[in-house]
Amino acid sequence: MTRTTAQTASLLLLVCSLAACQTNPPLQNATGVSSMDVDPGRKGPVSGVGVESQDILAMTDQMMRDMLAEQIFAETGKRPRVIIDSQYFVNESSQAINKNLITQRLMVNLNRAARSRMQFINRQNTAMIEQERALKRSGTTDVGTTGLTKAQLGADYRLSGKIGSLDSRNTKTGMIQRYTQIAFEMTDLESGEIVWSGIYEFARAAADDVIYR
Amino acid sequence: MIRLLLAGVTAAVLAGCAATQSTPPTFSGCRTWEQQAGAPHLVSVAVLSPELAKVIGVQEISTSRTGTGLAAVQTTVYNCSDVDVVLTMRTRFTGNRGQSEPPSAWKTVFLAPRGQATYGESAISQATDKVAVDINDGNRGQSQFAPGQTYQVPLK
Numbered sequence: 001m002t003r004t005t006a007q008t009a010s011l012l013l014l015v016c017s018l019a020a021c022q023t024n025p026p027l028q029n030a031t032g033v034s035s036m037d038v039d040p041g042r043k044g045p046v047s048g049v050g051v052e053s054q055d056i057l058a059m060t061d062q063m064m065r066d067m068l069a070e071q072i073f074a075e076t077g078k079r080p081r082v083i084i085d086s087q088y089f090v091n092e093s094s095q096a097i098n099k100n101l102i103t104q105r106l107m108v109n110l111n112r113a114a115r116s117r118m119q120f121i122n123r124q125n126t127a128m129i130e131q132e133r134a135l136k137r138s139g140t141t142d143v144g145t146t147g148l149t150k151a152q153l154g155a156d157y158r159l160s161g162k163i164g165s166l167d168s169r170n171t172k173t174g175m176i177q178r179y180t181q182i183a184f185e186m187t188d189l190e191s192g193e194i195v196w197s198g199i200y201e202f203a204r205a206a207a208d209d210v211i212y213r
Numbered sequence: 214m215i216r217l218l219l220a221g222v223t224a225a226v227l228a229g230c231a232a233t234q235s236t237p238p239t240f241s242g243c244r245t246w247e248q249q250a251g252a253p254h255l256v257s258v259a260v261l262s263p264e265l266a267k268v269i270g271v272q273e274i275s276t277s278r279t280g281t282g283l284a285a286v287q288t289t290v291y292n293c294s295d296v297d298v299v300l301t302m303r304t305r306f307t308g309n310r311g312q313s314e315p316p317s318a319w320k321t322v323f324l325a326p327r328g329q330a331t332y333g334e335s336a337i338s339q340a341t342d343k344v345a346v347d348i349n350d351g352n353r354g355q356s357q358f359a360p361g362q363t364y365q366v367p368l369k
Contacts, residue, residue, distance in 0.1 A: 036357050041319050042301070043354050054319065061318035068337050074281040075339075113314070113337040202321065 048210030049178040050095040051163075059200035060105040063184050064113065066198050073117050081119040082186070083158040084110065093165035093180060095212050102182070103159065121155045157186045157195060177205040236267050240327065243293035245270050257343075258288065262350040268294045269348070272329065276344060285335040286344040292324035299323055299351030302332045308340040321351050 038044040040053040067073055072080065084107040086099040111120050122129070129152055135141045136148060166179040179201070186196040239245055246266040249255060258274055260266045272289035279285050284306070292298050301319040306312065314337055322330050336344070 038355055042349075045354060047354065058318040058320060062320070065317070065335050065337055069279045069281055069283065069335050071280060 048208055049176055049204040049206050050212045051097055056101050063198045064109045068114055070196050072195055075117055079119045080156045081121050083121045083123045083155045085124050088160035091163045093163045094167055121153050155189055158189055160185050175207040179203040236264055237294040237296045239293035245293050257345045260348045265350045279335050283336045284341045287333045288346050289331045291329045295326045301349045301351045303347050304334040305345045306336050306341040307343045313340040314338040
């Protein structure tokens with residue numbers, strides 16, 4: 001092989017190697033971060049300025065305890081009927097959040113802690129209940145084991161609320177500060193009186209790239 | 214050449230040291246949790262962060278009953294340093310037969326420099342008759358144990 005041919009071959013080999021590098025770059029962070037169980041009640045490894053799991057747990061716990069300290073929900077033998085769902089829970093904040101996370105957790109915890117003090121009405125699934133009532137009354141199914149009732153239960157109180165936020169951003173440093181306020185109300189469905197209200201608020205600042213969904 | 218290299222390495226190491234924060238100093242006369250731990254009137258309080266124990270103290274812990282007859286606790290904490298401190302606090306509830314209800318959620322408490330704050334919580338079960346309070350560092354993330362890892366002991 002002449003010197004020129006050898007040089008050309010070496011050059012071609014080099015070009016091919018470099019081309020291979022271009023089409024198959026080394027995988028960034030190939031080992032990744034292995035999954036870990038985190039305590040949802042405390043700040044996790046990915047944390048930003050918005051509502052996170054520790055806030056959901058803290059606010060539902062706080063509201064539950066506050067409600068149960070209220071005289072209208074005391075152990076009197078008479079169990080007021082309450083609806084706790086997200087239908088009248090409005091998100092006016094800058095963060096996309098599933099409101100059911102808040103209301104569902106609140107309802108479950110209250111139900112477990114205070115069944116003897118409150119009756120919980122499922123108004124979200126009225127269609128499901130009506131369907132079964134129709135089947136029983138038409139004779140398609142039997143009447144079940146708890147018998148028939150004249151009507152579904154009417155409610156005394158209903159939960160409503162609002163989530164709001166206030167954002168500020170430093171364009172030079174990229175730091176964002178957000179104040180979030182979550183307000184809860186229990187309204188008397190006959191008179192319109194707000195019989196209980198609670199608020200959960202916090203402010204956080206960070207310059208981290210965290211996306212909320 | 215070697216001297217230049219050594220100087221560069223030393224500078225890099227010192228720069229790393231400069232970026233690490235140390236525990237803020239406390240003002241004289243202020244008893245921190247490190248000095249208080251074990252006091253008979255504070256046995257129901259646990260400060261879970263060793264760094265925090267050098268900076269905050271617990272004034273008192275008192276129990277009472279709410280209007281609906283449930284156990285309630287109030288704990289007053291104070292800041293011995295000249296910087297803001299953020300705590301998370303929660304309550305554990307016990308009755309005659311051990312734990313009477315799940316612990317409360319962590320609540321954030323802000324302590325201004327040299328300031329005081331009161332944390333309160335109430336039980337949800339009539340079976341609760343004893344309470345205990347945990348205090349943790351609000352700005353500290355979770356650190357995980359993983360086999361094979363070593364953990365830095367906080368410097369005294």
